[in-house]
Structure formats: C-alpha cells, structure tokens
Amino acid sequence: MSHFAVSILKNGLHLMRPAAVGASSVVIIFSGMYPLFLDPAVPAAHALTTAMLLLVGCLLIHGLLTHALNDYTDYRSGTDDRSPAMLSGGSRVIQNGRMTPEAVGRFGFGLAAVLLASAILLIAFGQARLAVLLLIGIWGAVSYSAPPLRLAYIPFAGEWLSTFPSTFALGLGGAWLLLGGLPDWAVQNAWINAVYCIAWVMVHHIPDLEADRQASPVKRTSVVWAADRFGPAFARLPAVAYFALIGLSAIWLAWSGRWAGAAGILVAAALSVYWLAKVDVRDAAAVTACEKKMLLTAIVLAVWLGIFH
Template structure:
C-alpha cells in the first residue's frame, strides 16, 4: 500500500512541467544571484534546496493533485485524447481516489507553509508575499470556489503567470535580500513563455473541455467556440509574441543578454504557428518544442550570468 502511494506520488508530480516552469524559474534567479553576489560561495545553498522542494511541493503535488481531482470530477480528463494532457491519470490508474487527492493537496499546502516558516527565518517576513502567491495559484487554478482554469484568461493571468513570477522573484529575494530590475524582466519573460506553452497544452483538450460538467472554458476553448479551432494557434503565438516584445524592451533598456529571450520567444511563436489544432500528434510535437525552448531559455540566461559574473 505504501509503495503504491509513493509510486502514485511520483506519477502525480509530472516532472517535465515542474522542470520547465518552477525549476527553470529558480535556475534563472540563481544565475542572476550568482552574478550579482560575485560567486557561488556567498549563496545560502540550504535555501536553494528548500526552494526546489517548495516548488516541487506547490506545483508538482498541490497544483497537480487539485487539478487532477477537479478535472476528473468534471469529466474532462476521462475524455481527453491528449498525449501530454489529461492530467497525471493517478485516479484512472487506481493510485488515489478523489478524496485522497484532496488530502494530498492539503498536506502539500501544510508542507509549503512549514518551509515558508523556515525560509522566513533566513530572510524576512516579506518572503510570505511570494509564498502566499504560490499557495493561492496552486489552489485557485482548479479548486472551489475559484476554479480559474475553467474560465478564459483567468487561469493564466490570475494563477499561472503570478505563480511563475513569484517563484522567480521570490528565489532572488531569498538569496540576495532584494529584487533587481533585470530579474523582474526575466520573471515576466519566463512567465509568458510558460503561459504560451500552457495554451498549447490546452489545445489537445478543447473537445473534452467543452463536454465537461461544468464546462471547462479555457482560453483556447473560448477562442475555438467563437472563431473556430483554426484560430487557436494564433492565440498561442500571441503569448510568445508578447514575450518577444517584452524581450526586445528588456534588450534595449536593461541588458543585451535578453536578445537570447527574443530568439527563444520567436521560435516559440513559430512553433505555435506550425501547429495543426486538429492533429493531436502535431499539437504534442510542437508543445515539446515549446517546453524545450523554455528550458533552453533558462539555461542560456543562467549560463550567461555565470560566465559574466
């Protein structure tokens, strides 16, 4: 029973989105912190380990457990034809029940609060701003009374985007005791890249989301219901183009390093435009490219900051 629960937990976590979103956000900030503090030795490495654990807890456990529970109850996960979408399938595989997933989510929140208490002791009370944003996003994205993912634009702008921005900025703040202008720009760009491939992720589930009870009207499902599925790649591309615009501003106003962000964002927009929204394999192929671009973007900025410290 215990081994089955542990296996279920690993299945629930879904390490690829955690790596691409939260871990990359932390990596970005560690790179900037190393640059600004002139080396590795001055960083509190115990804090970095706690941050990684906290990110894994809030995104991999809390957000995924609550999202799986809600999407299973509405029926969208059962009907999803997606290869990477449709949840972690821990209920379908018999690892957890709906009630157990709720318990897992609540226990994850308690663990995150415990980690927050310790991180506060390393920094200041203001660190709770970032922690509470993370908890809010993990809960509000799927769970009552908010269920922001079931409404167009709300899921990404009130939950997903704030979570990634808080993860990036909070990491830098915990490591340095401040927030720098370049990190703010990096946080915005990384968050937009994540939201961009989230739109791609939702594209596979449009029909299943329409049939859910209650209906899950993600932004892509909303666009598809009004102007047709053929327009969905344009929506996804628009998020990457917004990241491109922000990256250009950052390149001109902050540092030439952000030209790397321009390139990654444009490649993301290109992947979106190449998507056939009626073909699950093609949607998935381009989503994988977007995920890799998000990872590469974080690695490039991290590497540049290390080299130029």
C-alpha cells in the same frame, strides 16, 4: 524499502509530472539564482540554501499541490476522462487506478492546509518574505483548480491570476531573499520565463479542447474561448499572443543592454510561433510534439537568460 513506500513514491512521481515541473519551475529557479551564485557579495552557502528552499517549495506546490488539486477538479468535471491524455489530461493517477479520486482530493487539500500552516509559522518566526512567496504559491495552486474560484475554468483568469503570479514570484524569489531588492535582470528573467510558461500551457490545452467543452461545468479556458469565438483554427491564438508578447519584451532587454538575452528571446518566440502556425490543432499527437519542442525551448531560454544576465 517496503512495497507500500515504493507505491507512494511512484504515485508521487506520477502526480508530480516531473517533465512539466522541470521545464518550468526548476529552470525558472536556475534563471533567477545562477547570477546570484556569481555575485561576490552573496555568500555561496546562502545562495545554495536559498536555491534549495525554492526547489523544495516548487516541488511541493507546482509539482504536488497544483497537480493534485487539478487532477481532482478535472476528474469531477469529467474533462480528464475525455482527454486524449498524451501530455494533457492530468497525471492519470486516477484514470490508471493508482489513486482514488477521494485520496487525491484529501492529499491536495491536506497539503494545502499544511503549507498554509507553515506560512503562518514562518511569519511567527520573522520569515515574512519566505511566507509571502509560499502564500503566493498556495494561492496559485488553489485558485487555479479548487472551487469556488476554479480560475482555470475562466478565460484568461487561470493563466494571469493563478499561474503567472506563482511562476513570476518563483523567478524573483532568489533575488528578493538574498539581495533585499529586485534588480532589473531578475525582473526581466522572471517576466519572460513566466510568460513563456503560460504560453506553452495554452498549447497544452489545445488537445483538450473538446474534452473541456464537454466538462461539467465547462472548462472554458482561453483556448476554448478563442475557438468558440473565432473558429477552431484560432485555438492557437492565446499562445501566439503570449509568444508575441515575449518577442516584444526583447526591446526591454535590448534597451537595458542585454543584447544576448534579447536575441535569445527573439529566437525562442519566433520558433514557437513558427511551430504553432504549422501544426494542425485537430491532431492531438502533432500538438503534443509541438509542445515537447516548447518545453525544451523553455529550458534553453531560461538557462540562456540566467547565463547572459
């Protein structure tokens, strides 16, 4: 393999941020697909093909497209240059000189155009459901970071109008494509995993609080909004609220007879709130350590919900 090819591969892996994608998108796919592999009415070959399509889609959209546009936008606003850059602060491909800002921007918008063209082709070939899932993913990535919407810079908009629809659709994708409908377990799993995802993203934003405040335009995330309105200690408030929402969702699963799933949700939500309540939000290293625990919890919870469906 040539040096140029190796460089492209390394830059792509840095840009993708595999740990974050694995702890969110990949396990969300598992949570929604594992029960379908066990369903005798679903041919194993169809389930495998669907899982691979979802995996490729999440790597392209949640891994490359989202991060490329986010890196480019946050570089231009200045927030990534001021970030403590542990798990936060983008992929650092720009700051470390691996790629120029212009190259990252061209790659991001070029990939968005290719994916949009692919969605149009899917519609033309009668694959409307795949096209819808692809369009939702593109919307999530582009609306989160790219002007003029740049919803990540608006309190509550980035997580609920961009991140949540994209991750929720990913969790539902397998059942929708293979069963033609949305069984309760699929909706429940997709909901829990998507809300947990936006909860740890809020924790992810805590170390960037001052960097986001100094950005131009100001990156007024839900974390910045909470800290400005109630004080620095309340930077954890959005994440705590989302973890509480996850805990309340255990009632839904218990009501439908999924007692093991409900128990797993309660444990995950309680541990996450406990860790977050103890952490010093002014200590970037401590918050990062807390976030790592939550990434592992996201993996365990998604697998747990997939197994105990």
